Amino acid sequence: MAAKPKLYYFHGRGRMESIRWLLAAAGVEFEEEFLETREQYEKLQKDGCLLFGQVPLVEVDGMMLTQTRAILSLSCWSNGCFIRIDMYVDGTLDLMAMIMLAPFQRPEEKQETLASILQKAKTRYFPVFEKILKDHGEDFLVGNKFSWADIQMLEAILMVEELNASVLSDFPLLKAFKTRVSNIPTIKKFLQPGSQRKPPPDAHYVDLVSNILQF
Ligand SMILES: N[C@@H](CCC(=O)N[C@@H](CS)C(=O)NCC(=O)O)C(=O)O
Structure with a gap:
């Protein structure tokens, strides 16, 4: 330094x-x-x-x-690479945390929250990652190597697509990134039905967690 x-x-x-x-x-x-x-x-x-x-x-x-x-x-x-991985991961975690918490809100608040999350994904988060991919022209987010940041990014993209399936239409590089990372063999396997990947939260899940954590 x-x-x-x-x-x-x-x-x-x-x-x-x-x-x-x-x-x-x-x-x-x-x-x-x-x-x-x-x-x-x-x-x-x-x-x-x-x-x-x-x-x-x-x-x-x-x-x-x-x-x-x-x-x-x-x-x-x-190490500039590690810090960039962490910054990207924390950003995607912030985005995912908002989506994770929305189902626990009252129904009358939930729709508004989800619309605002979608807006944030489109204006705050996805443009940043689209630009990163555009600027370095590489396949992955950091150091042209598959890293934790790429996994988090894919998970965040899939979560936001559950809110709006066409959300990536203005982000062609993120769309290509999604396809590329989804095709990594271990990830491809995890994306198949019957894997240990969990579905989006439903009413039963929300009740269960609320009861266990007592909120
Ligand atoms: N995950 C971020 C959260 C940072 C954060 O929420 N910062 C607040 C100030 S303490 C902020 O800048 N809020 C403005 C905004 O989110 O628009 C971190 O840990 O740095």
């Missing part, structure tokens, strides 16, 4: 605090820019610094790193 990392966040703990702790504990000096106005946040978005439009953001060696867990897991602060 050549220069001091620069942290962009609010002047408070929030999601950045653990990152501050980690850097401090590792003896890494860092600079901070505190977000005090909406304009600062919008500028970061406009400049393409926020992968999924969210902070925390850490700038290090010209890389713009987002996703708290990914930044925290960068213990060596050196």
Whole structure:
């Protein structure tokens, strides 16, 4: 790591605090820019610094790193490939978490939530991954090698397609990516009926989980 990392966040703990702790504990000096106005946040978005439009953001060696867990897991602060895998995985996990939680909402809220998730997939998440594939022109998301990020991406695509089967019509590279990854033999097998892959949640599943976890 050549220069001091620069942290962009609010002047408070929030999601950045653990990152501050980690850097401090590792003896890494860092600079901070505190977000005090909406304009600062919008500028970061406009400049393409926020992968999924969210902070925390850490700038290090010209890389713009987002996703708290990914930044925290960068213990060596050196391997650009690993951090990119983590950023992509955390982004797809955020998207999938929204879909996972929707069935637990009241029926009158659920339709609105699902429409908003679909909108987010189309405007926040899928354009990012389409651009990544376009920019490097490779078969997989990171390092031209099949990784955890590709598996998560495929799972997220399939979940969003369950909300709207034609969601990939504006994302040709993601569509090709989906076909490519789905055809990896182990994944192809998992996608076959009778595998251990689980169906989308139904009313029975929602009742069961709600009863077990008591919410
Ligand atoms: N999974 C992300 C979540 C980040 C997140 O929710 N950040 C909030 C601020 S603490 C944000 O930027 N929200 C704006 C938005 O989602 O539009 C992470 O862990 O970094």
